[in-house]
Every structure is written in structure tokens, then in C-alpha cells.
Amino acid sequence: MKKCGCFEKNQWYELEKIVGSEYVITDQSEKDVQSIDVWWMTRYCFFQQENFPQPSVIVFPENTDQVRKIVQFCLIHKIHYLARGGGAGDGGGSIPLKGGLVIDLKRMDKIIELNERSLTVRVQAGILQKHLEEFLNRKGYTMNHFPASFNTSALGGFISTNGTGVLSSKYGKISDMVHQLEVVLPNGNLFKSLPVRLHSTGPDYSRLFFGAEGTFGIITEALCKIHYLPEKRSFRAFLLSNLQKGIEAGRQIMVKGLNPCLLRLYDEYDTRHILQKQYGLEKEGCVLIIGFDGMKKIVEAQEEVAYSILEQNEGEDLGEKLAVNWWDNRYRSYYPPLDYICEPWMTAVMDTVAPYEKIETIYWEMKKGVEEGFKSWNAIFHAHFSHWYDWGTSFYPTFLLKDFPSNPHEAIRLYNQILDICVQASIQNGGVVNEHHGIGMRFNRFMKDVSEENYQFSQIIKKALDPESLLNPGKLGLGE
Ligand SMILES: Cc1cc2nc3c(=O)[nH]c(=O)nc-3n(C[C@H](O)[C@H](O)[C@H](O)COP(=O)(O)OP(=O)(O)OC[C@H]3O[C@@H](n4cnc5c(N)ncnc54)[C@H](O)[C@@H]3O)c2cc1C
Structure with a gap:
């Protein structure tokens, strides 16, 4: 006889009264989907x-009331x-480690209010970034948040991991x-931060939830900044002979007060892997793509200064075509068949951020650690520097093993050994554990190493807000 799961349904009757029976799902196929994210380890x-x-x-x-x-x-x-938002996190943040209940926020996708005078939009947190942007574009606005998971992740997910998009150098x-x-707090109360952020009316507690990965509360609504669609947005590519020259050129552009919306420097391997293979570049070196947007006159003035800085740093002007082509196809290299997501290979990204005087050392230490330490596995390491500020920059490194042990225990040990090398290279040289993907379960064990004080402080907050650790346990190094 085919079993129907009616006993299980009985248990959830109270939930059906809250959201309606069609929105309480216990099907095995849905449970499978809600069990995984995009982390290599989860899928493996x-x-x-x-x-x-x-x-x-x-x-x-x-x-919110529900x-x-x-x-x-x-x-x-x-x-x-x-x-759970889009489920496209890549650190195990949305894995229901202890079973229980997943609150999927995808129905909470309403635009509540567009304010065309102060340029803000109030939205429910389950809205996919893509849908929010499409709505804004139809009205002549943009949020300028363009992460590579733009099509699949929700606003609440990005807030929870404190995500970063490709135009971060200007828009943050x-x-x-x-x-x-x-935010709905773990005691069931509602928290709403003050209507403006820049005040002197006590601490801005909203900051507590950026990067908290859903361990301190459930974000239900956000008031976001928006911008007019730019009058002009331009892109140009330059070729630098090596990484050091590229970092120095980027640094000069940022510390001199220029405001590029995009600055992206590929190391030699990534230049080959992405710009040669996918965009037909025929040169060797490190490609830097720079973009400006806003009012035409301001864009043109900034372009002139930035291009002359690049020339002074011996950057070869490759023109607009490659750069515009990259912008138009910017998400493609993160998805199959161009990326590794569906390949039977072992891979991870370990993005980090640090001040300018430290970032290059971190890059070389990571690269050496992976390529020399795991030479017998033909380990590959490559990176691009994608989020630039006037005090430092971040890079997005990937390791790749096309061959790894068939025994799962050995494979997992090897994966963690490589992560250890990379994350320690960052921490010991003045970087952080992660820049925009978050901690999830993947980096749990490094939270004490990066800062014991920070770790203890987050434990105090967790205990105060969620003493029984019912909300998303085992993430961010909190609870088991
Ligand atoms: C191909 C690819 C490219 C990517 N590129 C980028 C990129 O360019 N920039 C970037 O920043 N990230 C990127 N990511 C990572 C991913 O998109 C982000 O981590 C994103 O924040 C996840 O959002 P989500 O809605 O998919 O969240 P989920 O995976 O559903 O959840 C992630 C975490 O956030 C928590 N969470 C989700 N919604 C809420 C909420 N409303 N309240 C409280 N907690 C919540 C979950 O509990 C979980 O801990 C990429 C991922 C992939 C697969």
C-alpha cells in the first residue's frame, strides 16, 4: 500500500491555520530541494x-505577521x-542541520512603496533581486546591486550574507x-530599526543583521536606496603585464578619489580562463576592466583621469568591445557549461578582503599553498580582484581539482585541508575569513581564529536573542 504521510500532516495543522494548507509542504521532492544549496560539499x-x-x-x-x-x-x-531565500548560498547556510522547519520567503516578494522624492523602495525581503531590479527599471530606477547570483537569490539572502555586486566600487x-x-526576532517579537541610518539616537541595530546569516532573526522587510538609471555607463579594458602593476593601478584610481562603478582585475590564469576562452582575447597578462556611470559629463571627466593613470602604469588600452561584451555576459561565466558547478570536480571560492599593503601577500600565499601544497593533485588556483575601495580591495580565488580521492572521507579531508591553507593564508596576513559569500557551515571553524573577541561577542548576542538556539543552529560558528 502506498503511504500518504497523513500523520505528519496532522502534526502541522497549526501551521496550516497560519499560512493555509497549500503552503505547508511535506513532499519528499520539496524536502530534497530545501536540503541543499550550491556549496560543493552539500551537493557532494x-x-x-x-x-x-x-x-x-x-x-x-x-x-510578517505569519x-x-x-x-x-x-x-x-x-x-x-x-x-530560506533563493537557496543559492554556497556555504551551507540554509541547510536544516537539525531538521525542523524551513521558512521559505519566496512568497514575500511584494513591493510596498516606491518613494520617488527620496529615492527609496520598501520591499518584502523574499523578493528575488532580479524581480526588484526589473520593477525599478520599468520606473526609470535601479538599485545597482548586481551579484552573479542576481537571477536566483533574494534580497533577504543578500542582506544575511552581506553580499556584494559587481558595481560595488561605487555603490558598495x-x-x-x-x-x-x-526583522522577526527569535522570541517572536518584531524589530524595526529607525527610519534613517545616519543618526545619533543610539546604535544602529540594523547592522546586527547584515552578515548574521539568519542566526539572529528573520528579515521580513527592507527600505532600500535606489538611483536613477544612468545617463551613461561605459566600460573599457586594459592589459597590465602582471598582477602587481594591475593592483597598483587600481589602488591609485581609488585612493585618488575617482569613482568607477566597476573595477575588475583578472590574474594571469583567470585572464586565460575567462577572457581568452570566453571572450576571444588573444593576449597574455592581467586584464583590468573599468567602468563609469552617471551623468555623461562627469563620466567623461572621470574616464579621462582614470585612463591616464592606467597609461602611466603601462596599461595597454584594449578598447571598449571586450569590456562591453563582458558586461553584457557578466553572469555567464558563473554557470554551466562555463563554470564548475555541474562538473564532477572539487572546487571552492574563498573570497577575502584586506588593505592594499596586505592584499597581494595574501594572494601569493594562497596560490603557493594550493599549487605547491597540493601539486600531486594538480591543484589549480585562480582569482580576480572585484571589489575595490579607497582603503583596500578584495579578491575572489577559486581552487579546482579535476581529480580527487574516490573515497568520500578522503575527499572531504582533502577539501578541508585546502580550505585550511587558504583561509589561514588570509587570516595570518591581515585578511578575513570571507568577503561576500558568508560563513555558513563551510568556514565555521575559522571564526575563533580570525578574532576571539568578535566570536565571543557574537555568542553573547546569540544567547541573548535565541537562548535555545532554535534558529539556524550550527552556522556562523554558533552552536553545533
Ligand atoms: C553562481 C553563484 C554566483 C554568486 N555570486 C555572488 C555574488 O556575486 N555576490 C554575492 O554576494 N554572492 C554571490 N553568490 C552567493 C549567494 O548568492 C549569496 O550568498 C546570497 O546571499 C544567497 O542568497 P539566497 O537568497 O540564495 O539565500 P539562501 O541560500 O536561501 O540563504 C543564505 C543564508 O541567508 C539566510 N537567509 C536567507 N533569507 C533570509 C532572511 N530573509 N532572513 C534571515 N536570514 C535569511 C539563510 O538562513 C542562510 O543562512 C553566488 C552564488 C552562486 C551560486
């Missing part, structure tokens, strides 16, 4: 391991729960783009 283990952690139930609320009631339900019944991280947050 999902197919290797029996009893991979999975939720008991997935709930789809449509407003989220509060679901959280109160979890509190009363002592059920673990977590929030997501934390620079949000004025106000509404």
Missing part, C-alpha cells in the same frame, strides 16, 4: 550520504527552524544600500 554529500539532513516541513508565509506566528509556533514546540555592499530593516 547529498548524493553520498544516507539520511542527509532535511526539514520535516516547509512553510511559505506571505507576510512569520511571527510561525516563529512563535517553533518556540512553543521547541522546533528548529531557519529562513548591500549594507550600504539599505536604510531600514524589519
Whole structure:
């Protein structure tokens, strides 16, 4: 006889009363989807391991009040729960480690208010970034947040990992783009930060939730900054003979007060892997793509100064075509068949950020650690420098092993050994554990190493907000 799961449904009747029966899902296929994200380890283990952690139930609320009631339900019944946006995180942040309940926020995708005088938009946090941007574009605006997972991730997900898009050098991280947050706390109460961020009315507590990866509360609404669509947006590529020259040129552009929306420097391997293979470049070296946007006159004045800095640093002007082509296809290299996501290879990104005097050392230490330390596995390391500021820059390194042990335990050990080398290279040379993908489970073990004080402080906050650790346990180095 085919079993129907009716006993399980009975248990969730209270949830059905909150969101409606069609939005309480216990189907195995949905549980499978909600069990994984895009982390290599998750996908690898999902197919290797029996009893991979999975939720008991997935709930789809449509407003803040429903989220509060679901959280109160979890509190009363002592059920673990977590929030899920697009599920495109790549560190295991949305894996329901202890089972329980997944609160999928995709129905919370409403635009609440567009303010065309102060240029803000108030939205529910489950909205996909792509849908928010499409709405704004139709009205003549943009949020200017363009991460490579733009099509698949939600605003709440980006806030939770403090994500960064390709135009960050001018528009900043997501934390620079949000004025106000509404959050359902683990005790079921609602928190709303003050309507403006730049005040002297006590600490700006909204900052607590940027990068908290859903361990301190569930973000339900945000008031975001928007901009007019630019009158002009231009891109140009330059070829630098080596990485050092490229970093120095980028540094000069940023510290001299120029405001490029895009600055992206590829190392030699990435120049070959991405710009030669995918965009037909026929030269060797390090390509730097620079972009400006805004009012035409200002863009042109900035272009002139920036291009002369690049020339002084012996940058060869490759013109607009390659750069514009890159912009038009900017997400393609992150997805199959061009990226490694679906390949049966072992891979990870370990993005980091540091001041200018430290960043190059971190890059070379990581590269040496991977390529020399794991030579017997033909380990490959490559990177691009993608988010630049007037005090430092970040880079996005990838390691790749096309061959790795067939024994899962050995494979996982090897993966973690490579992560150890890379993350320690960053921490020991003045960098951080991660720049924009977050910690999730992947980097849990490094949270103490990067700063014992920071780690203790986050434990105090977690204990105060969620003493029973019901909300997303085992992430961000918090709880097991
Ligand atoms: C191909 C690819 C390219 C990527 N490129 C970029 C990039 O350029 N820049 C970048 O920053 N990231 C990038 N990422 C990483 C990923 O998109 C981000 O980590 C993003 O923040 C995840 O958002 P999501 O909605 O998919 O979140 P999920 O994967 O659903 O969740 C991620 C974490 O956030 C928590 N969370 C989600 N929603 C909420 C909420 N409303 N309240 C509280 N907690 C919540 C979850 O519990 C989990 O801990 C990329 C990922 C992929 C697969």
C-alpha cells in the first residue's frame, strides 16, 4: 500500500491555520530541494550520504505577521527552524542541520512603496533581486546591486550574507544600500530599526543583521536606496603585464578619489580562463576592466583621469568591445557549461578582503599553498580582484581539482585541508575569513581564529536573542 504521510500532516495543522494548507509542504521532492544549496560539499554529500539532513516541513508565509506566528509556533514546540531565500548560498547556510522547519520567503516578494522624492523602495525581503531590479527599471530606477547570483537569490539572502555586486566600487555592499530593516526576532517579537541610518539616537541595530546569516532573526522587510538609471555607463579594458602593476593601478584610481562603478582585475590564469576562452582575447597578462556611470559629463571627466593613470602604469588600452561584451555576459561565466558547478570536480571560492599593503601577500600565499601544497593533485588556483575601495580591495580565488580521492572521507579531508591553507593564508596576513559569500557551515571553524573577541561577542548576542538556539543552529560558528 502506498503511504500518504497523513500523520505528519496532522502534526502541522497549526501551521496550516497560519499560512493555509497549500503552503505547508511535506513532499519528499520539496524536502530534497530545501536540503541543499550550491556549496560543493552539500551537493557532494547529498548524493553520498544516507539520511542527509532535511526539514520535516516547509512553510511559505506571505507576510510578517505569519512569520511571527510561525516563529512563535517553533518556540512553543521547541522546533528548529531557519529562513530560506533563493537557496543559492554556497556555504551551507540554509541547510536544516537539525531538521525542523524551513521558512521559505519566496512568497514575500511584494513591493510596498516606491518613494520617488527620496529615492527609496520598501520591499518584502523574499523578493528575488532580479524581480526588484526589473520593477525599478520599468520606473526609470535601479538599485545597482548586481551579484552573479542576481537571477536566483533574494534580497533577504543578500542582506544575511552581506553580499556584494559587481558595481560595488561605487555603490558598495548591500549594507550600504539599505536604510531600514524589519526583522522577526527569535522570541517572536518584531524589530524595526529607525527610519534613517545616519543618526545619533543610539546604535544602529540594523547592522546586527547584515552578515548574521539568519542566526539572529528573520528579515521580513527592507527600505532600500535606489538611483536613477544612468545617463551613461561605459566600460573599457586594459592589459597590465602582471598582477602587481594591475593592483597598483587600481589602488591609485581609488585612493585618488575617482569613482568607477566597476573595477575588475583578472590574474594571469583567470585572464586565460575567462577572457581568452570566453571572450576571444588573444593576449597574455592581467586584464583590468573599468567602468563609469552617471551623468555623461562627469563620466567623461572621470574616464579621462582614470585612463591616464592606467597609461602611466603601462596599461595597454584594449578598447571598449571586450569590456562591453563582458558586461553584457557578466553572469555567464558563473554557470554551466562555463563554470564548475555541474562538473564532477572539487572546487571552492574563498573570497577575502584586506588593505592594499596586505592584499597581494595574501594572494601569493594562497596560490603557493594550493599549487605547491597540493601539486600531486594538480591543484589549480585562480582569482580576480572585484571589489575595490579607497582603503583596500578584495579578491575572489577559486581552487579546482579535476581529480580527487574516490573515497568520500578522503575527499572531504582533502577539501578541508585546502580550505585550511587558504583561509589561514588570509587570516595570518591581515585578511578575513570571507568577503561576500558568508560563513555558513563551510568556514565555521575559522571564526575563533580570525578574532576571539568578535566570536565571543557574537555568542553573547546569540544567547541573548535565541537562548535555545532554535534558529539556524550550527552556522556562523554558533552552536553545533
Ligand atoms: C553562481 C553563484 C554566483 C554568486 N555570486 C555572488 C555574488 O556575486 N555576490 C554575492 O554576494 N554572492 C554571490 N553568490 C552567493 C549567494 O548568492 C549569496 O550568498 C546570497 O546571499 C544567497 O542568497 P539566497 O537568497 O540564495 O539565500 P539562501 O541560500 O536561501 O540563504 C543564505 C543564508 O541567508 C539566510 N537567509 C536567507 N533569507 C533570509 C532572511 N530573509 N532572513 C534571515 N536570514 C535569511 C539563510 O538562513 C542562510 O543562512 C553566488 C552564488 C552562486 C551560486
